[in-house]
Amino acid sequence: MRLLVSGGGTGGHIYPALALIERLKQVEPDTEVLYVGTTRGLENKIVPDAGIKLETMHMQGFKRSLSLENFKTIYLFLNSVRHAKKIIKDFKPDVVLGTGGYVSGAVLYAAAKKHIPTVIHEQNSVVGVTNKFLSRYVDQIAIAFEAARNQFPVAKVTMTGNPRAQQVAAQRDSDFSWANYDLKDDIPTLMIFGGSQGAPKINKTVVDSITEFNKRPYQVIFATGQKRYDDVKKQLIEKKIKPSTNVKVVPYIKDMPAKMPKVAALVSRAGATTIAEVTALGVPTILIPSPYVTANHQVKNAQALVRNNAGLMITEDKLDSRSLLIQADKIMEDEQLRQEMANAAKKMGRPDAADRLIKVLHKAIDEHK
Numbered sequence: 471m472r473l474l475v476s477g478g479g480t481g482g483h484i485y486p487a488l489a490l491i492e493r494l495k496q497v498e499p500d501t502e503v504l505y506v507g508t509t510r511g512l513e514n515k516i517v518p519d520a521g522i523k524l525e526t527m528h529m530q531g532f533k534r535s536l537s538l539e540n541f542k543t544i545y546l547f548l549n550s551v552r553h554a555k556k557i558i559k560d561f562k563p564d565v566v567l568g569t570g571g572y573v574s575g576a577v578l579y580a581a582a583k584k585h586i587p588t589v590i591h592e593q594n595s596v597v598g599v600t601n602k603f604l605s606r607y608v609d610q611i612a613i614a615f616e617a618a619r620n621q622f623p624v625a626k627v628t629m630t631g632n633p634r635a636q637q638v639a640a641q642r643d644s645d646f647s648w649a650n651y652d653l654k655d656d657i658p659t660l661m662i663f664g665g666s667q668g669a670p671k672i673n674k675t676v677v678d679s680i681t682e683f684n685k686r687p688y689q690v691i692f693a694t695g696q697k698r699y700d701d702v703k704k705q706l707i708e709k710k711i712k713p714s715t716n717v718k719v720v721p722y723i724k725d726m727p728a729k730m731p732k733v734a735a736l737v738s739r740a741g742a743t744t745i746a747e748v749t750a751l752g753v754p755t756i757l758i759p760s761p762y763v764t765a766n767h768q769v770k771n772a773q774a775l776v777r778n779n780a781g782l783m784i785t786e787d788k789l790d791s792r793s794l795l796i797q798a799d800k801i802m803e804d805e806q807l808r809q810e811m812a813n814a815a816k817k818m819g820r821p822d823a824a825d826r827l828i829k830v831l832h833k834a835i836d837e838h839k
Contacts, residue, residue, distance in 0.1 A: 471501045473831070474561055476577035477569030478507035481666070482742050484516050486593055487569045489633035491522060493824035504561050506554065508573045527553055527573055550576035551583075558584055565589060565831050568604060575600040582607035587834035591827060593632055593742035595774060596767035597621040609834040612827050614742060614820070615774055630827045631820020632746030637727065639750040639821035644728040651691055651718050658688040658734035660802055663723060664758075665739050668695015671786055672737075672758055677705045678791040684714035688734065688802040693723045734808055735801045737794070740772035740783075748781070749819035754811035755781040756797050758789055780815035 473494065477483035487505070494501050507513035509526045517524045527550045554577045558566070566581040568574035568590045581588050588608040592601050595615035605611060605622045612630040613619060619627050648655050664672040676683075676692050683690045694702040699721035706712070706719070713719055723729060730736070731751055738744050740757040748755045755775065759768035775781030782797050801808055820826065 471498055471831070471835075472562060472564045473501060473503050474506065474558065474563035474566045474577070474581070475503060475569065476506040476566070476571075476574040478511035478513045478571040478573045480571070481512055481516070482593055483570040483574075484511075484513050485743055486591060486633045486746075487567070488516070488520050488522070489637040490567070490591075490824050490827055491520075493633065493636060494828055497825075497828065504557070504563070506557060506573060506577050508571070511571070511573075525557055527576065547572075547576055551580045554580035555584060558586060565835050567591065567831065568601070568608075569593070570598050570600060572600055575603055578604045578608060582609075585838070587831075587838045589827075589830055589834050591630070591633075592618050592622075593746075594618065594767045595770040596765045598764065609837055610830050612830050614746065614823070615771065617770060617774065628826070628830050628833075629820075630830060631823030632742060633824035633827055634743050635746040635750035635820050636822055636824040638730065638747045639819070641727045642731045642751055644731055646728045646732055648689075648691075648732065651720065653689050653691065653716070653718055655732075657716070658802055658805075658808075659732065660688055660690045660735050660737065660798055661723070661729070661733040662690060662692040662737040663726075664693070664695060665741070665760075666695060666722065668693075668698035669739065669758075669760070670698065671789060673698055673702050674705070675789050675791055675794050677702060677709065677711065679794055680706070680711050680713055680717055680719075682791070682795055683717050683798075686716070686799070686802070689716040689718075691718045691720065691723070693720050696722045735798075735811075737798070740768040740775075742771060745771050745775065746820070746823070749775075749815045750821045750823075752812040752816035752819065754801050754808050754815065756794075756801065757781050757783045758786060759783065761786050775815065775818070778814050778818055780811055780818055 475487045477487050505517045505522050505524045509528050565587040568578040589610045590601050591612045595617040611622050611626045614632040735754040737756045740759040757772040759772050772783045
């Protein structure tokens with residue numbers, strides 16, 4: 471298969487694409503892939519690091535208010551459509567996959583106009599502006615949340631889940647040991663992780679909770695985010711708080727998929743990738759949705775788990791040391807509840823999500839034969 475993938479700006483658009491590509495190359499080794507992204511997005515580092523060829527375009531989003539910048543956005547979009555048509559002509563893809571972000575709008579639109587098979591993958595429960603625009607032009611639509619189905623032309627929609635789920639599920643038998651962090655493997659571990667950049671409100675709340683976490687019968691590993699680690703250390707010093715041997719504060723946790731199967735529960739944001747991972751593995755989760763995302767979609771992502779008794783939710787406006795400790799203790803001190811939540815999460819999981827999406831790609835190709 472010759473696959474052209476486009477998606478950019480955030481890891482939520484990029485990592486599902488990379489997981490899909492990894493699996494596709496396993497089952498179809500002759501696959502050729504070209505990734506089209508933006509000049510400024512995270513894909514500029516992540517995609518080449520994964521050994522995938524990258525082409526970039528200059529794009530920007532629309533301002534929600536009336537602005538002259540929107541005329542520039544329209545110009546850039548039309549220019550990118552022309553650029554995309556040239557890339558498509560040169561690469562000759564069998565199918566084009568869009569995973570979100572403004573750049574995928576130009577690329578998928580161009581592919582559809584050239585009658586190339588097209589598929590979009592929507593990771594969230596609330597459909598993004600770009601995918602909503604593209605839905606009338608593409609051949610097939612893959613979703614990860616049932617809540618997204620009725621936001622699209624239903625006849626085009628297939629539930630696949632997020633390819634990241636299959637990538638993570640493949641590592642559920644990891645031999646990782648908590649001894650690498652000076653923690654113990656025979657004590658239940660709560661992982662707290664506010665994203666690669668860290669989340670200031672979550673970090674402050676955890677700092678305020680450490681004195682109590684020090685007394686708990688479970689252990690805690692808290693990732694502050696690389697750029698916020700020094701600030702957290704400063705807060706701990708100023709407040710004269712010293713983590714005990716059962717609490718570990720680190721800037722970042724590398725290779726999260728290898729470590730997730732070893733946690734008893736997770737405290738995290740409610741991004742699509744996180745939801746895919748915890749449901750694939752069956753990890754009980756306390757979700758703290760980011761309030762800084764489009765259409766509050768992380769709350770709706772989290773609600774999907776809460777409704778199925780697979781997770782708990784604390785909205786950021788209700789987040790403080792007391793609410794965090796109550797929910798953490800509720801899960802961590804009740805092994806039966808953890809098991810029930812883990813089973814509920816697994817029932818929601820799609821550990822074959824990448825394979826499902828590959829079938830959708832082939833379906834789009836077959837429709838054009």
